[in-house]
Amino acid sequence: MMNEGKTFGPRRATLAVEVRGEIERMIVEGDLAAGEKLNELSLSTMMGVSRGTVREAIRSLADSGLIDLIANRGAFVHETTLEEVRNLYELRGAIFGMACAAAARRVGAGQEPRLLAQIERNLEQMRATHAKADSARYYALNIEFHDLLLQGAGNPKAKMMYDNLVKEMHLFRRRGLSIANNIARSIKEHEVIVHAVAHGNAEGARQAALDHITSGFGRYTTMIDADPAATG
Amino acid sequence: MMNEGKTFGPRRATLAVEVRGEIERMIVEGDLAAGEKLNELSLSTMMGVSRGTVREAIRSLADSGLIDLIANRGAFVHETTLEEVRNLYELRGAIFGMACAAAARRVGAGQEPRLLAQIERNLEQMRATHAKADSARYYALNIEFHDLLLQGAGNPKAKMMYDNLVKEMHLFRRRGLSIANNIARSIKEHEVIVHAVAHGNAEGARQAALDHITSGFGRYTTMIDADPAATG
C-alpha cells in the first residue's frame, strides 16, 4: 500500500486546503461579492486559523480566475464583465464541443459501454422534471448531463478546465434571475447531442454541443437585457 | 493616475511572485525534472528568501498543472504521461481552432486590420528561416505565429489557457529530440490557416488549425517512437 510512495493519499487535507475550499465556496455562492476584498485577518479570525494559513489558501487560488492578487494591496474577488463572460462561453463551447466529439468517437468504438444509457436516462429524467416544473431538480440533471459527456470524453484535463470555466462564470450574477430559461429549447438541444453521440457521429456531436452552449449564451444575454438591474 | 485605485500597478512585484517565476522557469527549462521534489529549505537557501516565501510561491502554482501538492509530503514537479500529452494536444487543438475561427471572423469584419499583414510577414520569415536551416529562429517564429492568431481572436482567456497548456507540455521531454520535425509540412499547414483567415473563413480556419495541431501531435509521437530512450 505504501509501494507507490508519492501517490499515497494523505489521511487529512491541510488546513490551508480546507480554507481554500471555504473561500471558493463563499465566492461561488455569492457570500463574497465580485470586487470584494479578501481581508486576511477577518478570514483568519472567522475560520479560527492563523493569517499565514489564509495567505497560503489565497495564493493557491492565484490561477483560478476567481481572485485577483495585487501586490501590497491584497486579494479581491474577480469582477467579470459581460465581455469576459462571452469569452468564457466561447471557450466553454470549444471544450464541450471537443468533449462531445470525443465521447461520440468513444461510443462508436465501443469504449464507453454505459455512457449512452446514462445520458439517455438523464434526458428522460430532464423531460419528466420539466413537465413537473421542478427547476432545481432540472438544474442538477443539467449539470449531470454535461458531466457525463465530459467524463465520457476520456480527457480529465478537459473536464477540469470546463468545470473551472463554469465556476468563473458564477462571478457574473444578476439578482433575481432564474437559472433556467427556455428549458424546452435546451432539452431539444440535448436530444440532438445525444442522437449524434449515439450514432458515433463526432462532427455532429461537436457542432450540436457548440450550438447548445452558444444558444445558452444567447439565452443568458436575453435574460440580462430583460433585467437591467445593477450588480449587487 | 491614482484614480483607478485598485488597478494601479505596484512598483515592484512581491518576493513570492519572483520566486514563483524562478520556479516556473526551472521547471519549464528542465532544471527541475519531472517527478522531482521541490525542497522548500533548499530553494529558500538558493534564492536567499525565507521558507515561508517559497511556500507561498509554491502554493501559487497549485492550479498550474506544473506541480503536484501532496499534504505533509510537499510539492513535486508533475510527471506527465504520453496519455496526458495526448489530452493536452486535444485541448490545444480545440482552443487553437476556436481562436483561428474567431480571428478569421474578426479579419472578415475588419476588426483586426493588422493581423493579416502580421501573420503573412511571419509566414514569409518562416519560409526564409527554413531555407537557411535555422531551427532556433524558426522555433521563435512558430511561437510568434501562434501568438498572433491567439491575440487576433480577441479572447485573452483563450490565449492564457493555451499558453498554460504549452507550458505543461514541456514537462514531457525526451533527451536529444530536436524541437522541429518536418518543418516543410508545418509551414504548408500554416499557409492553409493563413489562407482561411485572410478570406474570413471561420470554419475553414478552425479545421485547418485543428488539423495543424493534430498533425503536430502525430509528428511528436513519430519522434518518440523513433527514440525509445527512458526519461532523463
Added chain:
DNA sequence: AAAATGTTAATTGTTGACAAAATATGGTGC
C-alpha cells in the same frame, strides 16, 4: 470649499520558531 500635507491605524509581506508528520538510519531477530 477644495486640495495638499502630515499623522495614525490597518493591512500586507516576510521571517523565524515550534509542532507534527514523514523519512532515514541503526540495531535486532530470523
Added chain:
DNA sequence: GCACCATATTTTGTCAACAATTAACATTTT
C-alpha cells in the same frame, strides 16, 4: 540477506512577531 522496530533526523504545516506599505483620518494651505 531480509523484515521489523525504535530512534534520530529532516521536512512540512502552522503560528506569531516584526517590517514595509497602504488606507484612513486630521490638520493646514490655497
